[in-house]
Structure formats: C-alpha cells, structure tokens
Amino acid sequence: KQEVTQIPAALSVPEGENLVLNCSFTDSAIYNLQWFRQDPGKGLTSLLLIQSSQREQTSGRLNASLDKSSGRSTLYIAASQPGDSATYLCAVNSGGSNYKLTFGKGTLLTVNP
Amino acid sequence: DVKVTQSSRYLVKRTGEKVFLECVQDMDHENMFWYRQDPGLGLRLIYFSYDVKMKEKGDIPEGYSVSREKKERFSLILESASTNQTSMYLCASSFPDGYTEAFFGQGTRLTVV
Numbered sequence: 001k002q003e004v005t006q007i008p009a010a011l012s013v014p015e016g017e018n019l020v021l022n023c024s025f026t027d028s029a030i031y032n033l034q035w036f037r038q039d040p041g042k043g044l045t046s047l048l049l050i051q052s053s054q055r056e057q058t059s060g061r062l063n064a065s066l067d068k069s070s071g072r073s074t075l076y077i078a079a080s081q082p083g084d085s086a087t088y089l090c091a092v093n094s095g096g097s098n099y100k101l102t103f104g105k106g107t108l109l110t111v112n113p
Numbered sequence: 114d115v116k117v118t119q120s121s122r123y124l125v126k127r128t129g130e131k132v133f134l135e136c137v138q139d140m141d142h143e144n145m146f147w148y149r150q151d152p153g154l155g156l157r158l159i160y161f162s163y164d165v166k167m168k169e170k171g172d173i174p175e176g177y178s179v180s181r182e183k184k185e186r187f188s189l190i191l192e193s194a195s196t197n198q199t200s201m202y203l204c205a206s207s208f209p210d211g212y213t214e215a216f217f218g219q220g221t222r223l224t225v226v
Contacts, residue, residue, distance in 0.1 A: 049214045
C-alpha cells in the first residue's frame with residue numbers, strides 16, 4: 001500500500017528566503033505526483049503536476065522535482081513571500097483502481113514579513 | 114476556467130439528521146471523489162465514483178453513502194449525522210488516467226451538534 005510522508009510538518013521562514021518542502025513515497029511505481037496548496041478553511045489548489053517520466057516541472061517561483069527511484073519529490077519555492085503562507089500537500093497517483101490519489105499530511109508553511 | 118463546486122461552504126446540522134453534500138464539476142470528468150480532512154489525520158477517502166451510478170468504497174465509508182445519477186454531480190449522504198462526522202469535506206474530480214490533474218472544490222465545513 002502506497003504511503004506518502006511530508007517532512008517537516010511545519011516550517012517558518014523569513015520573507016525572501018528560498019525553501020524546500022519534501023515529500024517521500026514508499027512505492028516507486030507511480031504515474032504522477034501532484035503538489036497542492038491549501039489556505040486555511042479552503043479547498044486544495046493544484047500547483048504542479050509532474051509525470052513519472054519527468055525530472056522536474058516549473059511554474060513561476062515554484063519548481064517541483066521528482067526522483068522516482070528513490071521515492072522522493074521536492075517543492076522549491078524561490079524568494080518566499082508572506083502570501084506563500086499555506087499548507088502544501090503532495091499526492092501520488094499510483095494507477096490501479098481508477099487512478100486514486102494518496103496524500104501526505106502536508107507541510108504548514110509560514111513566511112514572516 | 115475549470116471548476117468543482119460544492120453546494121455549501123458551511124453547514125450546521127443536528128445529530129440524527131440526514132445530510133446531503135452536493136458537488137458539481139464542469140470538466141466532463143469520469144472520476145469523482147469525496148474526502149474528509151481532520152487535523153493530524155490528513156485527507157481520507159470516503160467514496161469515489163468512476164462513472165454514472167458506479168461507486169466504490171474508500172478508506173472510511175462507514176456512516177456515509179453516495180449518489181451519482183448524472184456525470185457532473187456527486188452527492189455525499191450522511192444517513193444519520195453524528196458528532197464524530199464534524200469535519201471538512203472535500204470533493205474532487207479527475208479523468209481516469211495517469212496524466213492529468215485532479216481538481217478540488219472549495220470544501221464544506223460541516224458541524225454536527
């Protein structure tokens with residue numbers, strides 16, 4: 001059974017810092033990995049989708065990397081801003097029964113002005 | 114702009130009531146999902162549907178049922194609401210492939226008193 005772990009559970013950084021969020025998964029046979037952002041009391045917003053054949057994917061100040069063989073993904077946020085404060089979740093699509101997602105528990109990011 | 118819309122942002126219901134949570138998507142997705150999200154437990158899959166009138170139990174189906182009469186609409190039903198069903202409920206949809214994103218609604222915060 002696929003398990004997804006996100007470390008750290010919480011992270012606090014000063015504005016302007018570059019930071020990395022980590023996601024690890026136990027079964028490397030995946031189709032894709034998706035990073036989401038969740039603001040307090042809100043739904044999930046998709047940030048990046050990285051296919052199993054890709055090494056990385058970029059959107060603006062965000063860069064997601066994937067190392068399938070080691071079961072790891074990172075989300076790199078450049079020049080962090082207070083508006084980046086949110087919970088970041090990664091989810092793995094392992095195929096199987098209609099391509100359900102398995103989620104990590106998230107990293108709560110606080111960017112201090 | 115793709116959309117998954119949940120019928121209510123906030124609901125307060127009494128113990129024993131029958132509760133309906135509605136979700137509509139406009140992306141012609143075959144897959145639709147209901148999750149609940151609780152602090153420390155992350156997102157847990159309640160039910161999912163891969164076609165009209167088709168459904169499968171997720172990890173925590175007890176106390177819930179679902180209905181999918183039309184492709185765009187997926188309903189979650191709490192047959193007799195209990196206080197331990199107080200939670201954030203999230204609906205999602207996707208194509209049944211390993212290549213495209215899943216999209217989420219804005220969430221429904223349900224309180225059972």
